[in-house]
Amino acid sequence: MTGRILSHAELIELIDLLGASRRLIGPVRRGDHYFYEPVAGAARLALDAPQCVYSPKSFLFPPEETLLTFEKESGRFVAQPVLHDAPIALIAVRPCDIHGIRLLDHVFAAPPGDAHYEARRRQTFILGMDCAEPCRAEAFCADMSANTAHLGFDLMVARLAEKLEARATYAIEAGSETGENVLAEFGRGRAPGAVDEAARAERAARKRQAFPKRLRCDVDELPMALQRGFASKTWAQTAQRCYSCGSCNLVCPTCYCFNIRDDISLDGNCGSRVREWDGCQLRDFALVAGGHNFRSDPAQRLRHRVMRKGRWIQDRTGLPGCVGCGRCDGACTAKISIREMFNALAEEAGHDGD
DSSP states (O other): OOSEEEEHHHHHHHHHHHHTTSEEEEEEEETTEEEEEEESSGGGOOTTOSOOSSOGGGGTSOSEEEEEEEEEETTEEEEEEOOOOOOEEEEEEOHHHHHHHHHHHHHHHSTTOOHHHHHHHHTEEEEEEOOSSOSSTTOOTTTTTOSSOSSSOSEEEEEOSOSSGGGOEEEEEESSHHHHHHHHHHOOSBOOOHHHHHHHHHHHHHHHHHSOOOSSSOGGGHHHHHHHTTTOTHHHHHHTTOOOOOHHHHHOTTOOOEEEEEEEOTTSSEEEEEEEEOOTTSTTTTBOTTSOBTTOSHHHHHHHHHHIIIIIHHHHHSSOSOOOOOHHHHHOTTOOOHHHHHHHHHHHHTOOOO
16 A cells, blocks of 8 residues: 555644645535535534535536626727636545546546636645445445545545544555655655555445445446436436436536626626536527527426436546436435436346346
8 A cells, every 4th residue: 555644643744735825615514414625624514424515516617607708999999818826725525526536637628628717727736535334325336336436636535434523543645646746745644554554445345335236227228227217207206306406417517518798887897707517407408599409398308318418428537427426316305316217228238237
C-alpha cells in the first residue's frame, strides 16, 4: 500500500492546510440532511456524512452564471467574458460524485471547450472520501462500477476500522501530481505498516460484502436492454405518475443540460449573457420556435432521460451517464425509481441476472 496513514487530528490539519490557499467546500449538516457548503475550517465539516442532498457539481457548473457582459461602444457591442477561477478544495467527495465530475470534465472539455467550466476546474482540488457501505437504500453505485474511484481526484481518503472518530485512522493516497505535492508539503502521518495493510484488506473485504447487487442485469448489458425496450409500455405506464417537476434533473450529478438567455438593459445599451440549468423532464425543454414541442408527452421525456442515463451518454463519451447514487429516486415525489425502470426493461429484454 502506498500513501500515508493519518490520525483524525492530522486529517483535519491537512484539510486546513488546503484551506490556507483555497476556499474549503464540504459536507455540512443541516437538520437531518447534509449539503456541500463553504466553510471557514475543517472542524465545521461532517467528514463521515453518508451523502449530501446535492452533489458538488454546482461549484463547477453553477445553476446560474454570467458568461459575458456586453456594452454598446461607438455604435457596436463589445463583449467582455466573465471567468471565475478562485481556487477551491472540494472535501469528502464520494466516489459516485467523482465519477459524475469526470463526466462533466469530458463534456465541457470537448472542442471548442467551455472556458467557464475549465477555468473553475483548473483551480479545483478534490479530496475524495471512499465509501465502506451504501450511503442510502436507493443506491446502486456498485452495479454501475461507481462505488470506487481510481481517477478524477487529487487525494483519496479511506477510513480504517474504528468506530470513534477521534481515534480513527485514515489511509490517504495521491491521485495526481498536485495531490502528491500537498502530501509532501504537509509532511505528517506515517508510512503504512503490516497492521495497516491488514486493516486495509479487511476493509476492502467488508466493502465487497456491503454492496449488494441491485440491478437484474450486468451494467454492460444495460444499454442493449434499454434499446430493446425503446417501444416498451413501461414508459407510458410509469409516466402516468410523473409530475414533470424536474427534481430528478436537479439532484443528478451527471445532468449538464443548460439554457442561455440574454438580460438586456431597458435602453438596450448593455446587458449580460447568462447560462442556467435546464432539465429534460420539464414540459418546455423541447419547445422550439413556432410552438412545436417534440417531446410533449411525459412518457417521451421519461424515456429520453432514462435512455441518456443508461445508454446514450455512455455511447457518446465512454463514461457512465448514471452513477447509481440514488438521489433521483429519493427526490422524486411520485416515487419513480430509475433503478426499478432499469430492472423492468432488463427483464423485458431477457437480461435477468438473478
